[in-house]
Amino acid sequence: MPKIRVLVVDDAVLVRSRVSKILSSDPQLEVVGVAANGRIALAKIPQVNPDVVLLDVEMPDMNGLETLAALRPIYPNLPVIMFSTSTYAGAVATLEALSLGASDYATKPSNLGSVEAANEHIRQELIPKIKLFGAGIMAFSLINQFPAVVMPIPNKIIPVDVVAIGVSTGGPNALAELLSRIPADVSVPILIVQHMPPMFTKLLAERLSSKCQLQVREAVDGVELTAGDVWLAPGDFHVIVQREGTKVHLGVHQAPPENSCRPSVDVLLRSVAQVYGAGAIAVILTGMGQDGLHGCKCIREAGGQVLAQDEASSVVWGMPGFVVNAGLANRVVPLEQMADEIMQRVHLVQRSGL
Template sequence: MPVRVLIVDDSGFFRRRLTEMLNADPRLEVVGAVADGAQAVEQVAKLRPDVVTMDIEMPVMDGITATRRIMTVTPTPILMFSSLTTDGAKATLDALDAGAVDYLPKKFEDISRDQDEAKRQLCERVYAIGSNKRAVHPQRPLSTTAAPTRPAVAVAAAARPVPSAMPAARRGQYRLVAIGTSTGGPVALQQVLTKLPGNFPLPLVLIQHMPGSFTPAFAQRLNQLCAIEVREAKDGDELKPGLALLAPGGKQMVLDQRAGRTTVRITESEPGQNYKPSVDVTFTSVARIFPGQALAVVLTGMGADGREGARLMKQGGSTVWAQDEASCVVYGMPAAIVEAGLADAVLPLSEIGTAISQRV
């Protein structure tokens, strides 16, 4: 059966265009298209779509309010359409706070200048979110630091190593924690980082697939929620205990070591680097600077970014963890780690932050 989609947007032109693009993919079926958030709440309850695409600014009821209502009454995966502006970033983070699982630029040329590629990425994203019946988790909203509730999905205890089953790390074994993620990552990162104490003894580097206009606001929001310090990385920033540096969107972040100081370098992407920032790029530099002394964690996300960087880290003796399928919005990046045989542990999102704290 195709993934059933409800479109919510006050622009008739956009509704028609999006309907045409999604219906052209045999895996997708648009079952309704409405013009405001109030209608969205009603139609979600009536049609029970697999996924909703939601605009933010609409008359009668805005997309953030509608998302909050839907997640309360009829929880459904929601993909927001956002403008790539500072205000758009704040509104998008508010939408994730309300329960949306992901976002895309409303201007398709911001996805890709190639129209066919933009259409492909749009359909892939909608399909990935709508086909995952576990994409809606009870551990909302983004801004709460309360302990998350496990998804209502049975997971056999033997299907994954739990923290207590993992070999104990040697004291001083790790000098850095590197975390990579994509779709579903903003909420997942918050769930992990808010479990870390203010006196966390290691530096962290964070790689989240996100536009450059979003990462400053995202880092600021995480910093307000976490006991550790979180900020967007700047070229030349030094790694420090209890400091998490978030790779800036649209750039690449690599580690550099000179005169006993380890810093980050922020660089432009090279041809062929599809992800900006890329988990592989950062992990590869971690493997070079901290061989056998880093903990890599790969969280929810589409694709396989992070697999090759994690492979280099693992070959150097470092540890690699992956988020389990049951707690992922999209089980792509962690699946690539597991299928490549690189995962030393496969953990539910609710346990990763605690496990990090216990093993460093």
């Protein structure tokens, strides 16, 4: 197999050197060039023909956002992974880059205590994503080893009380597309786990609120759930639901990561299944890995419903693909139709007159 060719773009000599050394230590990767700013990078792309561009956000002369805006019209399919600092400015720029067509992002190591810890952070953050996009997304799509069990709306009408959404790679744009189509008078709360670090989730909530009719907020421990609420799990915190009498409240905690994730979709869905049972809809959108698979099993065992995004509209058909291939999806839905599918199921009881 040919190696995945990577162009590293960063204004810091130390970062270019360290990242290049770490990536080159992987036998499947080859660093074919480095650049100190976006202008140099754009000149190098036709020379080195990379499979993936690793792009810093803050650079002199031509920053990451300017580079991405200039790159996309010429190379619409070239994977670009933003490599940003875990700062407010870095988070803002990263979310903007994702909306401009960046494939994904990774955060630079910060305050990890040792060089080796920083190097391990780079390995874990960057290498899987570079391999995913560099080898071609389709190579990572799941083969349908088992026929998907796709079931229509059940004949037995059960009121829907909550919608819980899990998403990862490609999530910010997918959530903006989905939530912009949900009406302001939606009659149930919506809970979201997006794999993102602290600070990024707060900015994502603000960004989503500006693009839809609903107010999206970071989850707060102890808050009571009401119709029309949209709560996003904070970075580095799990979110659960807890019933207290006739009311349901959010819980936010820092138990160990699950599926290498905190927040974890499985953690949320297990609690949703326990509290809401058949009144729950789980929605699994684009993302790497299989976080949410066990939680969807719990939802189905409790009598709830599961919707999964289809492969064609997913950036990465990992999370929804695992759910579909496990036979847990009631329906597999293109992203642009997901809001209508959710609302149809939420309002089924009202339309039926029951």
